[in-house]
Amino acid sequence: MSVINQTNRLFGMLKKGFFPRMILLGPLQNYLKTLDKKDCFIVASKTVLEAKKEMLKAGLEFEDEDVFTFQGEPTNIILEDCMTAYSKKTYSFIFAIGGGSVIDLAKALKSKTSSELVVVPTTPGTGSEVTTFAIITDENNVKQVLNGEELMPDAVILDKTFLMSLPKETLGVMIFDILGHAMEARVSKFSNPFSDNFAEQAIRIIMRGLGNAVLDKEEYLEQIQIAGVLAGSAQGIAYTGLAHGFAHQIGPVLKIGHAKAVSIFLKDVMELNIANSEAGKKIKKGWIDNLDKIYSLFGLEKVQLKLENKDELAEKIQKDICTRTNPFRPTPDQILEILNKHEI
Numbered sequence: 210m211s212v213i214n215q216t217n218r219l220f221g222m223l224k225k226g227f228f229p230r231m232i233l234l235g236p237l238q239n240y241l242k243t244l245d246k247k248d249c250f251i252v253a254s255k256t257v258l259e260a261k262k263e264m265l266k267a268g269l270e271f272e273d274e275d276v277f278t279f280q281g282e283p284t285n286i287i288l289e290d291c292m293t294a295y296s297k298k299t300y301s302f303i304f305a306i307g308g309g310s311v312i313d314l315a316k317a318l319k320s321k322t323s324s325e326l327v328v329v330p331t332t333p334g335t336g337s338e339v340t341t342f343a344i345i346t347d348e349n350n351v352k353q354v355l356n357g358e359e360l361m362p363d364a365v366i367l368d369k370t371f372l373m374s375l376p377k378e379t380l381g382v383m384i385f386d387i388l389g390h391a392m393e394a395r396v397s398k399f400s401n402p403f404s405d406n407f408a409e410q411a412i413r414i415i416m417r418g419l420g421n422a423v424l425d426k427e428e429y430l431e432q433i434q435i436a437g438v439l440a441g442s443a444q445g446i447a448y449t450g451l452a453h454g455f456a457h458q459i460g461p462v463l464k465i466g467h468a469k470a471v472s473i474f475l476k477d478v479m480e481l482n483i484a485n486s487e488a489g490k491k492i493k494k495g496w497i498d499n500l501d502k503i504y505s506l507f508g509l510e511k512v513q514l515k516l517e518n519k520d521e522l523a524e525k526i527q528k529d530i531c532t533r534t535n536p537f538r539p540t541p542d543q544i545l546e547i548l549n550k551h552e553i
């Protein structure tokens with residue numbers, strides 16, 4: 210625990226950054242061999258656990274009762290069940306392997322147990338592995354953001370082989386989520402020199418890969434993971450903006466995944482920011498052009514939305530917590546104009 214008081218209102222104004230203690234890049238099994246203690250509590254997605262159980266058994270010590278798996282997004286109830294399972298024994302550390310939901314749940318567990326947490330992300334876009342927040346849905350179906358230094362994972366292992374089985378379209382929308390974190394952090398009201406540099410570099414890595422047409426190569430998958438970490442760090446410091454406001458409000462209503470929802474709105478939001486804010490000038494035209502290129506390279510389909518109560522929805526998007534750090538406050542009419550473009 211830091212001596213710097215994060216609950217002090219002055220803390221919010223500091224130019225600060227949060228990082229895991231270590232980030233390791235390479236095959237997971239190599240790092241598992243270096244562990245001093247192997248007994249751990251595992252939080253995992255069912256599919257990853259089934260596919261990788263043998264590999265994990267070779268490097269970690271665990272029985273079936275030491276593993277917590279779940280599906281969907283983490284809720285208060287799932288967190289309670291997870292804590293109950295964890296509290297039956299004493300473990301040397303928590304090991305999480307899966308996508309953003311799995312990592313969020315493990316981070317929430319860590320914050321309540323003060324155990325060390327090692328995470329292995331199996332998707333590249335969420336950035337959850339390098340932020341101090343976790344999203345847990347409460348009993349009223351409202352997404353609550355837990356935030357605090359105690360949620361930061363201690364070690365992150367990035368193994369590109371987990372990305373090799375992702376369908377091309379999934380990878381494409383995850384790239385959009387990475388770019389969403391980076392571009393929105395770049396123009397955010399909370400941006401600072403740390404987030405600016407992480408964001409710029411994340412965008413460059415993604416764009417460079419597109420230009421070199423290395424999309425099918427393993428090397429690009431590793432680059433995407435690195436860009437995801439950099440963009441996640443930028444987001445962790447500067448937060449996001451209106452495109453994430455759209456994704457938060459539209460995603461659950463129309464059952465559209467987070468990354469896909471970001472991919473629908475990112476270009477429109479960036480063009481709106483460029484036209485309406487000084488910060489928008491930090492977004493280069495080439496970056497916007499490349500958003501279209503990603504759509505075609507990864508075979509992403511344009512989605513037409515069936516929308517109801519659009520006025521109410523626009524108001525919710527305007528008031529969304531992510532929209533608060535957008536470089537300017539959009540009007541409901543500006544939000545409606547974007548919604549109309551994507552309506553059936």
Ligand SMILES: [Fe+2]
Nearest residue numbers: 386389390471
């Ligand atoms: Fe996101």
